[in-house]
Amino acid sequence: MIRLFDIVFAFVGLVLGFPILFLITFIGFFDTGSPMFRQERVGRNKKPFVLVKFRTMKKDTVSVASHLASANSITAFGYFLRRTKLDELPQLWNVLKGDMSLVGPRPCLFNQEELIDERELRGVLRARPGITGLAQINNIDMSTPRLLAKTDQKMLENLTVAAYFKYILMTVAGKGAGDRVPGKN
Template sequence: MTQFLLRILDILLAAIGLVVTSPILFVLMIIGFLDTGSPLFRQERVGKNQIPFILVKFRTMNVDTASVASHLASSSSITKFGHFLRRTKLDELPQLWNVLKGEMSLVGPRPSLFNQQELVNERSKLGVLTFRPGITGLAQVNEIDMSTPYLLAETDKKMLDGMSVIAYFKYIFMTVAGKGSGDRVG
């Protein structure tokens, strides 16, 4: 029942979020276009049950940056506007579309790349990959990123084992309030 209720909350909150933030999304798209010529970043990620999906974010790095985990990318790849987007977490807003489509949840383990095999293996062993990936969660608010795969998988498992409607809103509010700094960049 909890999973069903959380999915209903995902749909409602993502739809409301997209409507309410649509003027902001529009402005960020224009600025992003002026910044890199390609405001949206699309990348294949590991979804629920290891089914691939295309994650959508605002682009924070130069267009020619290698498609690797953030902690492996060079910090010099981040644009000035990208720094702003990452600091404010506004780069994550387009993922509300992924939530609405059912590929993600607002709260869950951050979706990894398929080439992050150590993380995929650890999450698979712990059953984490049987859940929808999320925009935020326990690891994100505690600044645990994909550079520590075992710790991240353990933290994801702990979050999922204790997931409730109260925990769901707690992680969302902590993220909106600025807890956590997002993925570290090389």
């Protein structure tokens, strides 16, 4: 049932959001010269997939988790995109393809071994990663791997259709700060 909701909402979001996606892409060319960001992430059952987002950091920024990135790497427009969570819109394509769900544990990088180990221990990696979830609306990010994995596990064990909609609505309403970068949140 949740996969069906994912497909419908991702498709509708991409169609209705096309003008916004186009505008952000256009502005992104002036901001960084390369508005789209692609990065290999840990997917369901540790299968790699390529996550797409709007670029919020300078092109030459080292590929690390947000909490390890330099605040100076984020552009002014990128800061706006992160605060409004508009940088996440292209991930609707990942949802439509089946790499992600709207709700699930945020996909991490393969070099975040402590988080991967904690998630594997708790069965979290058996689920599709998501754009938002319980951890995101509670401002729990990847800087606390054990807490994040425990929160992801709790969310997955209690994920109902009602909870799915609750997490989406709370995210759209602005609950949670988005990915933390030292000195920017």
